[in-house]
Amino acid sequence: MDEQWMMGQTSLSLGLNVGRPTAPRGAPxxxxxxxxxxxxxxxxxxxxxxxxxxxxxxxxxxxxxxDMLRALVAKYCDLQGRVSGMMAAAVAANNHQSPxxxxxxxxxxxxxxxxxxxxxxxxxxxxxxxxxxxxxxxxVGPDQAECTSxxxxxxxxRVRADECKxxxxxxxxxxxxxSDLSLVSNEHPAQSVHLLPRDHxxxxxxxxxxxxxxxxxxxxxxxxxxxxxxxxxxxTKDNPCPRAYFRCSFAPSCQVKKKVQRSAEDRTxxxxxxxxxxxxxxxxxxxxxxxxxxxxxxxxxxxxxxPLAQQQPKQQxxxxxxxAADRKNLAEQMAATxxxxxxxxxxxxxxxxxxxxxxxxxxx
DNA sequence: CGTCTTTGACCTGCGC
DNA sequence: GCGCAGGTCAAAGACG
Numbered sequence: 001m002d003e004q005w006m007m008g009q010t011s012l013s014l015g016l017n018v019g020r021p022t023a024p025r026g027a028p029x030x031x032x033x034x035x036x037x038x039x040x041x042x043x044x045x046x047x048x049x050x051x052x053x054x055x056x057x058x059x060x061x062x063x064x065x066x067d068m069l070r071a072l073v074a075k076y077c078d079l080q081g082r083v084s085g086m087m088a089a090a091v092a093a094n095n096h097q098s099p100x101x102x103x104x105x106x107x108x109x110x111x112x113x114x115x116x117x118x119x120x121x122x123x124x125x126x127x128x129x130x131x132x133x134x135x136x137x138x139x140v141g142p143d144q145a146e147c148t149s150x151x152x153x154x155x156x157x158r159v160r161a162d163e164c165k166x167x168x169x170x171x172x173x174x175x176x177x178x179s180d181l182s183l184v185s186n187e188h189p190a191q192s193v194h195l196l197p198r199d200h201x202x203x204x205x206x207x208x209x210x211x212x213x214x215x216x217x218x219x220x221x222x223x224x225x226x227x228x229x230x231x232x233x234x235x236t237k238d239n240p241c242p243r244a245y246f247r248c249s250f251a252p253s254c255q256v257k258k259k260v261q262r263s264a265e266d267r268t269x270x271x272x273x274x275x276x277x278x279x280x281x282x283x284x285x286x287x288x289x290x291x292x293x294x295x296x297x298x299x300x301x302x303x304x305x306x307p308l309a310q311q312q313p314k315q316q317x318x319x320x321x322x323x324a325a326d327r328k329n330l331a332e333q334m335a336a337t338x339x340x341x342x343x344x345x346x347x348x349x350x351x352x353x354x355x356x357x358x359x360x361x362x363x364x
Numbered sequence: 365c366g367t368c369t370t371t372g373a374c375c376t377g378c379g380c
Numbered sequence: 381g382c383g384c385a386g387g388t389c390a391a392a393g394a395c396g
Contacts, residue, residue, distance in 0.1 A: 230369060232388060245387070249368095259387095 172272040173263070226250055226278065228258055239264040251280040 229249035235242045241262035248254040256276040263269040 234386065237385065
């Protein structure tokens with residue numbers, strides 16, 4: 001985000017009295033003197049007027065924020081287009097220098113893993129957390145093959161090689177609910193259990209704890225519209241948080257895999273790496289599916305898989321951020337993020353109370 | 365009882 | 381060749 005652009009937006013000044021809820025210096029303290037007997041009759045009218053004025057002001061602010069959001073989305077799309085162009089140019093140059101290096105090495109000694117990861121295309125998608133922290137996926141385009149090591153430091157050459165060979169790799173950064181930090185920090189049950197000597201584990205209780213963790217973990221990261229089955233978990237070298245491996249359980253033939261791991265830098269951020277491409281449509285939403293989804297999965301599994309062209313509405317949705325639905329969704333997510341922030345609430349209350357106190361003496 | 369998760373063991377690729 | 385690290389398998393147990 002361009003800071004100068006932000007600073008240039010005079011409409012951004014919301015007049016929030018952050019951290020200073022008191023009346024301005026020199027202003028008379030607001031006391032109960034305002035409430036007199038003869039004042040009570042007109043007070044309600046004043047209150048109504050004040051509330052109406054406040055309502056108008058909030059509506060105006062709402063309009064300004066909407067304009068801001070539109071400008072922000074436009075700016076974001078513009079930047080995204082520029083990034084895509086730059087990456088396309090870089091990839092084109094890369095392909096020009098070494099055209100046929102990605103497929104050459106896998107010919108000899110076909111391994112078990114290679115046999116599973118032989119998907120056709122080589123598109124790469126990358127997503128980055130927006131400033132607010134919610135997930136944003138950035139489509140790079142189908143013509144941009146090769147690995148993502150340019151954009152992300154890849155300390156594992158194996159991973160880099162896999163990504164280079166990977167059919168379709170996308171990363172999704174999801175800002176987790178901060179209230180879940182207690183479960184997923186260093187002491188979260190799954191990891192604690194895993195680190196304890198096996199003999200010292202109370203299997204029943206630990207299983208339950210790990211299952212509880214897994215449910216919350218899955219609910220957070222698996223809510224991407226698809227159904228995933230966890231088939232492994234590993235503590236990697238560069239990140240104390242374990243990495244979970246998921247496979248698409250919606251269709252047996254679907255080879256899409258997903259790796260989910262908390263970011264080492266910010267553990268409230270879940271990094272989901274998708275490999276492959278679903279050969280089926282997104283399963284219908286299941287409301288209130290707490291816990292296991294086996295029955296639902298089995299039920300949905302029976303339905304025939306629609307053609308490939310109907311897929312991936314999710315990955316592309318953010319790229320078409322100009323649509324009204326996406327803007328609305330974005331605004332809702334921003335609002336949710338803001339309302340969860342106690343600091344924002346305090347600032348808002350402070351601003352509103354300050355404004356009300358400011359208006360009250362002038363009306364009398 | 366069927367399905368799912370957990371997790372130790374194993375496999376594979378890569379660097380030295 | 382050996383060790384390391386990431387990825388996967390599959391048996392065991394949990395859960396609805």
